[in-house]
Amino acid sequence: MIDFTFTDEQEMFRKASREFAENRVAPFVPEMEKTGKTSPELVKALAEAEMMAVTIPEEYGGLGLGFVARLIALEEISRISVATAMMLQVFALGIDPIVRFGSEAQKKRYLPPLATGERLASVAVTEPTGGSDPAGGRTTYVKDGDGYVISGRKCFITNSHVADTITVLAKDETNPKAFSAFIIPKGTEGFKATHEEHKVGMKGCNTGELTLDKCRVGAESLLGEEGKGLRVTMSAIGDVGRGGMVGCSLGVQTACLEASIKFANERVLYGKPISALQGIQNKVAEMKIDLEAGRLLAYRAAALQDRGERSSNEFAVAKYFTTEAAQKAAKIAVDIHGGYGCMEEFAVSRYLRDAFVLGPSAGTSDIMKVIIARWVLG
Ligand SMILES: Cc1cc2nc3c(=O)[nH]c(=O)nc-3n(C[C@H](O)[C@H](O)[C@H](O)COP(=O)(O)OP(=O)(O)OC[C@H]3O[C@@H](n4cnc5c(N)ncnc54)[C@H](O)[C@@H]3O)c2cc1C
Known part of the structure; x- marks a missing residue:
């Protein structure tokens, strides 16, 4: 059976998302347009409305509402501010690999604070060598004792300067066909947000570069299997x-x-x-x-x-x-x-x-x- 109607809960969620967008997001738009900067107050408002929790399973502190609900929220927020919807959409993008591929320890460590907005996520794949060809990237890792050392540069990363929990793709220096993904918290030595872009649109949604300069992470940073990061x-x-x-x-x-x-x-x-x-x-x-x-x-x-x-x-x-x-x-x-x-x-x-x-x-x-x-x- 094909049923094209939304459930009562989904309709209520749409109404709540619309009210949130019109009342809590709209006031930030003029300032975002003027400065191009992400407002910490707006991020706080998104967190208070539990917008970051939508796709996180309930057992890890999320709402477990799923992806139809997420689409409803994004549609309503983007109707008022695409920049805000973009920022929020990439928070969920950063959360997803941890939900799907994280170990139990990684899920317990990262998902509850990501659900409350205490932590903010992103994914860094694109490099100056071209986003359409992720396998052509030059960010590499080498094994170092029980951890890894990662070096390279990522560009055009949404929430680069805002997020603090970033899944980074890197290539095995000894095997150019093998890629691995690492969750790298901001503050890790050698991992820095550098250049911030000035886009023609979506002003107020931060996009920028991340550099990894011999950034050492422990084995617990590896997300999913080694060599299966793509x-x-x-x-x-x-x-x-x-x-x-x-x-x-x-x-x-x-x-x-x-x-x-x-x-x-x-x-x-x-x-x-x-x-x-x-x-x-x-x-x-x-x-x-x-x-x-x-x-x-x-x-x-x-x-x-x-x-x-x-x-x-x-x-x-x-x-x-x-x-x-x-x-x-x-x-x-x-x-x-x-x-x-x-x-x-x-x-x-x-x-x-x-x-x-x-x-x-x-x-x-x-x-x-x-x-x-x-x-x-x-
Ligand atoms: C606002 C914004 C936010 C972004 N956020 C993120 C993020 O959070 N994380 C992240 O990792 N990346 C992010 N990106 C990067 C984005 O994924 C890349 O910009 C995109 O993949 C294109 O890569 P590129 O810009 O290097 O263009 P290129 O890959 O250099 O492409 C140049 C041109 O060649 C065309 N082309 C390439 N391959 C083919 C083909 N096979 N056939 C025909 N034409 C082709 C492209 O369509 C394009 O027209 C973001 C980009 C923007 C603009």
């Missing part, structure tokens, strides 16, 4: 990272549609609102079609994920579709606003800048097509 990190990016970008994109699409409807009903030309013009109606209809289609793709993938089934291919389809649709919706929304669309007072100019940042994160549209082609061609 699976640990890429499965998190495939399911949770892509799923998160989908949530962020749907929020942008919704915000663009709502702003366009409002403006089209208020702007009067030729003696009537421009919403009466068929050319404008077609644009609004296109945005609605893309939003409806995107939501179906997104929630189908998240429902599979909640059932414990493979969802990375479905998320690749949804990620391709929704990030492209968000960019299209933002361009249409700016167009509908005429000259006002180019003015900073109108949020649609922010949506356009934010929408373009959705593209590369968790894999570009080209890479989504590579994944989808591999899926269908076998």
Whole structure:
């Protein structure tokens, strides 16, 4: 049976997420746009609303609500602030490898403080050598007694300067085919957040570089099996990272549609609102079609994920579709606003800048097509 309705609990969670976004997140947006900095008060608000606990199992202090719930929260928060949704989505991305691959000791140590927001997570895979080719990375590790020494540089890492519990992918210096993942707490000697990026959009969501300079970690840092680190990190990016970008994109699409409807009903030309013009109606209809289609793709993938089934291919389809649709919706929304669309007072100019940042994160549209082609061609 296919049932496209949300449960009462999910509807309540959506309502609560919307209220949270409108009342607690929206006030931070002007400051984030101005400074480009992550507000610690906003992180605190997310933690108080238990937003970091959504995907963490109850036995480790989380809410255990799953990935449909997470998508609901991201959609609602992104409708108000994509930057905040992006930050939150990557907290969950950083949590996922520990939930799926962590030892009991690692789960007990890290998950309860990650659920309360006392600790904040991220995943560092991308390097200056190219994010589309993670196996081409040059960050390496060598065994050193009962631990490892890691050296290299990671770039474009979300929450680089905010997170303190980071899963880092590194290559075995003696075997370039073997990668391992390590949980590295901030404060570990030789591990530093360095350059902070200034993005065109998603201002207030921190992105930057991490350097590892002969960073020594104990054996307890190894996450999952030694030599199987690509699976640990890429499965998190495939399911949770892509799923998160989908949530962020749907929020942008919704915000663009709502702003366009409002403006089209208020702007009067030729003696009537421009919403009466068929050319404008077609644009609004296109945005609605893309939003409806995107939501179906997104929630189908998240429902599979909640059932414990493979969802990375479905998320690749949804990620391709929704990030492209968000960019299209933002361009249409700016167009509908005429000259006002180019003015900073109108949020649609922010949506356009934010929408373009959705593209590369968790894999570009080209890479989504590579994944989808591999899926269908076998
Ligand atoms: C805002 C933001 C947040 C991010 N957060 C994180 C994070 O938290 N952690 C992390 O590890 N990474 C993160 N990334 C990095 C992101 O995953 C990479 O930017 C992405 O994978 C692309 O890598 P690249 O930028 O090096 O581009 P490249 O890999 O150099 O790609 C350059 C171009 O080549 C194209 N291309 C590459 N391969 C193919 C192919 N096979 N066929 C056709 N075209 C191809 C690409 O589509 C792109 O157009 C983030 C990026 C951004 C922008």
